[in-house]
Amino acid sequence: MDTDVSWKFLVVRGVIGIVFGILAVVWPISTATALMVLWGVWVLADGIGALVQASRPESAGTRLGSVVLGVAALIAAFFAIFSPQVAAETLTWIVGIWLILRGLFEAIVAFSTRLPGPRWLVLLSAVLSILLGVFFVANPGRGAVGIAVLLGIIALTWGVVYVVAGLLTRRELAEAASRR
Template sequence: MGEISRSWWLLLIRGLAAIVFGILALIWPGITLLVLVIFFGVYALISGLFELFAGFRHGERPRAWLIISGIIGILAGIVAFLWPGITSLALLYLVAFWAIFTGVSEIVAGVHLRKVIDNEWMFIVGGILSVIFGVLLLVWPGAGMLSLVWLIGVFAILYGIAMIALSFRVKNFTQGAGTP
């Protein structure tokens, strides 16, 4: 528990960052969606180029897999720039599955944290919100990509509030336990 309690401020920063991101997404939904697609495209292109380079440069690794992975990354980056609509739909599904898997892991972590801290429920609430968010994205993908950005914004704010509440709970536990 000492490690968790000493890093309470990391949960606080994580919560504050989520709230700021959520507010910006709500203020500029169109820009947020375009930026997400562009960031993904740039990342996929750069990652693909480096994997391709590594595939041709390093003979001791399984070169074929690096080369194939690099080509797929480069193609994904090009698709993101040429067809941002398809890319944003793919990102919708990626975000949905990420939210579900992250939420489930946070629920499990919250249950384990409850064994250490009495009445600890904020981490579990964050996980439940994450799972609900992911499921809603899967159920209604046709609601529009801008709706995704609004959902991301609201989710980020609610999630940030849950993480901030958790950080203060962990900090108070630290002070109450007399740990530095």
């Protein structure tokens, strides 16, 4: 790749990240809705693929699993595409349950095994997982919006990093060219 193009590519990626990040933070509900619809389209394709796989003769041993997976994916895709808010809330609820279970498991591990590092860090992680999980389960709508805002902040941050990296790369290339 031409070095002149590489720094420009970094800057463009960064600007796209910044724009997406700002939009996600300013319109988190729309962002969560759009992400659910996109996820629904992907799950639809995955479900169709699983059903096609189930119809092939070489999948005789895994046919039932592929059919179940395909049908489940089609149902999930239907809800994600035609009712994205409900899908986002449901997914947030599932993530909340997972976080609670993860936190409980981490707490058990912290007390029942020998850890190479400080035990309090594992306990802190457990408490944070449980608290975040309880928040998601108790407030799935706000949790989905929170995830969209967090995604926006991450995209915005990475966007700034890419723009800075691109501009620094440009400066280094200019300095190297002037030394020649």
